[in-house]
Amino acid sequence: MNAAAVSDSEARAALEQLARHDKLALAVSGGPDSLALMHLAAEWRGERGAGPELHVLTVDHKLREGSRGEALMVGRLAARLGLPHAILAWEGGGEGRNALQARARAARYDLMTAYCHANGIPALATAHTLDDQAETFLMRLKRGSGLDGLAAIPLTGAWSGIVIERPLLEMPKARLIATLEARGVGYASDPSNADQRFERVRVREQKDALAALGLTPEAIALSARRLRRARAALDHATDQFLASASEVSGAGFALIDREALLTAPQEIALRGLARLIAKVGGGEEPVRLVKLEALLASLGAKPGKAHTLGRCRIGPHKGRLGIFREMRKGRLPTLSLEPGTRALWDNRFSIELGAEARGPITVMALGEQGLRDLQDDSSVVSALPRLAGCTLPACFRGKKLLGLPLLASLSGSGHGLALACTASFIGAEAGNAKERP
Numbered sequence: 001m002n003a004a005a006v007s008d009s010e011a012r013a014a015l016e017q018l019a020r021h022d023k024l025a026l027a028v029s030g031g032p033d034s035l036a037l038m039h040l041a042a043e044w045r046g047e048r049g050a051g052p053e054l055h056v057l058t059v060d061h062k063l064r065e066g067s068r069g070e071a072l073m074v075g076r077l078a079a080r081l082g083l084p085h086a087i088l089a090w091e092g093g094g095e096g097r098n099a100l101q102a103r104a105r106a107a108r109y110d111l112m113t114a115y116c117h118a119n120g121i122p123a124l125a126t127a128h129t130l131d132d133q134a135e136t137f138l139m140r141l142k143r144g145s146g147l148d149g150l151a152a153i154p155l156t157g158a159w160s161g162i163v164i165e166r167p168l169l170e171m172p173k174a175r176l177i178a179t180l181e182a183r184g185v186g187y188a189s190d191p192s193n194a195d196q197r198f199e200r201v202r203v204r205e206q207k208d209a210l211a212a213l214g215l216t217p218e219a220i221a222l223s224a225r226r227l228r229r230a231r232a233a234l235d236h237a238t239d240q241f242l243a244s245a246s247e248v249s250g251a252g253f254a255l256i257d258r259e260a261l262l263t264a265p266q267e268i269a270l271r272g273l274a275r276l277i278a279k280v281g282g283g284e285e286p287v288r289l290v291k292l293e294a295l296l297a298s299l300g301a302k303p304g305k306a307h308t309l310g311r312c313r314i315g316p317h318k319g320r321l322g323i324f325r326e327m328r329k330g331r332l333p334t335l336s337l338e339p340g341t342r343a344l345w346d347n348r349f350s351i352e353l354g355a356e357a358r359g360p361i362t363v364m365a366l367g368e369q370g371l372r373d374l375q376d377d378s379s380v381v382s383a384l385p386r387l388a389g390c391t392l393p394a395c396f397r398g399k400k401l402l403g404l405p406l407l408a409s410l411s412g413s414g415h416g417l418a419l420a421c422t423a424s425f426i427g428a429e430a431g432n433a434k435e436r437p
Contacts, residue, residue: 003174005182006040008047014167015044017156021123021163024052025116027108028078029059030070030188033127035077036176037168039183041125042081056085057115057124059108070188077185088115113162117344123163128153131173134217135203137224138210146289147234151227160282160347161426172217238271246276251406252348252425253388254280254323261321262300269296279427280323281311282347313387324387332365332391337421345393348427351405354420361402361421366394370401378407395421 006014018024018041026041028034038056045051056078058071071087078085088111090104112124133153140149157164168176180187207217241264246256254276261269270292277287287310295309299321306315313326325332325348335345340355345363353361366374371389375382381389381404395402405423 003172003178005179006036006171006175008043010171011040011044012047014171015041017167018044018123018125018165019048019051021052021165023055023119023121023123024165025055025057025112025121025124026083027059027112027124027126028056028074030074032177032180032187033129033168033173035074035185035187036179037125037127038074038078038081038083039185040168040179042083052123054083055119055121056083057088057112058085059088059090059111061090061104061107063104066188073188086115088112109159109164113160114344116162117160117350118342120342121162123165124159125165125167127176128166128169129171129173129176130169130221131204131217133169133224134220135200137220138203139199147227148231150224151231152224154228160344161350170221234267234271238268238275241268242272242275246272248276248279248428249388250425250428251384251388251392252280252325252427253385255317255320256323258299258303258316258321261296266296276323277310277312277314280325280348282325282427283310317385322385322387324385325391327365327387327391335363335393337361337363344426345423346391349393349406349423349425351393351421351423354422356420359397362396362398363393363405364396366390366392366401366404370394373401374404374407378404380407393423 024041026034026038028038041054045054056074058074060067060071062068068087075085075087090107090111116122116124136152137150140152143149153166153169155166155169157166177187210216241260242256245260245264246254248254256272256276261272264272270289273296274287274292277283291309295307295314298305298307299314304316306313308314308326311326313324315322325346333346335343335351337343337351337353338360339353339357342350342352345351346365351363367390371381371384371386375389384392392404392406394404403421405421406425
């Protein structure tokens with residue numbers, strides 16, 4: 001039976017979750033799912049007469065011939081819809097075939113969320129479908145995943161402080177193809193979707209055999225949806241626990257009551273630790289559960305010991321447990337910033353240099369010497385824990401320390417730099433720094 005195109009009422013219901021954003025980027029590869037998202041979103045916004053300002057992003061992964069042409073094709077289709085389009089190039093595709101799809105997915109998210117930070121766009125919409133949800137569930141079931149893994153792809157997530165929206169997650173892929181065909185819109189076919197070296201392709205090819213057993217994408221997605229409901233309840237309990245037992249500083253560190261952590265239900269304690277480590281460390285991947293379990297056990301058995309996990313240093317601090325960004329020589333990034341631009345530094349701080357600045361600056365960690373230099377001039381800086389202060393973003397021109405862009409927001413005063421540079425800790429309001437690709 002032929003699939004039906006997505007109706008106007010179905011599109012309105014699916015896309016309404018996007019209306020809460022003033023700006024929104026659409027991840028569009030040139031395949032049928034993402035092109036359908038682009039057309040439906042443009043039509044939805046036009047019908048409303050209001051809504052988010054839409055931007056279309058395409059990542060040219062350079063993994064095969066024709067990828068640039070597909071990106072340019074997306075640009076032409078976006079222009080017909082009156083939408084601005086940007087092509088983002090990935091330069092890391094030639095580093096071997098190991099875990100290529102996972103690396104490519106992570107790179108796409110990194111490139112697109114970096115663009116969002118640079119352009120003041122708070123959210124990114126992707127075209128994950130019900131079929132993607134079912135495949136992800138099966139892949140994680142094979143690996144023995146627990147509740148979080150089997151809850152699979154969330155409707156809303158976060159990556160590097162940017163909200164990730166998936167409005168088409170309940171929509172079968174066949175209906176999105178039918179939606180494009182009804183509009184006479186062509187699309188690209190990625191040969192890797194038939195490459196059996198990739199696990200997702202092998203799972204997809206068993207679709208008919210699974211359906212014969214009653215394991216249709218709809219049935220599998222229903223289980224994932226119910227598990228998401230259970231995960232939401234655990235997340236709510238974790239929110240309440242952290243609100244009562246911990247605090248996250250705008251200076252990029254967290255403190256938690258050690259006794260409360262050790263006496264909380266283990267599942268809530270593990271989730272709380274994971275969330276704080278993600279906020280403070282800004283790591284590339286979620287911390288593995290087995291490592292979190294080992295950390296929690298050690299915190300109980302060896303209360304005076306310091307630990308490192310997820311780019312964080314975790315240990316006693318003034319009667320509580322402190323979680324700080326780990327500082328190793330050469331590990332914290334260096335960022336060049338031109339006047340009138342903004343960027344994400346260390347996956348933790350959003351930095352913006354005003355257009356009135358007298359030239360470019362370099363942003364890097366304040367470090368021990370910089371901390372000593374600023375402690376004499378600022379009671380706010382001198383009150384910071386040493387590990388927190390050393391890992392804050394600071395502005396330099398050459399080797400000269402210009403100042404700490406976060407200082408004005410930390411002190412609540414107008415004290416700042418002669419250059420108009422500001423910073424904010426994205427972990428202060430975001431959930432996990434990154435979700436699983």
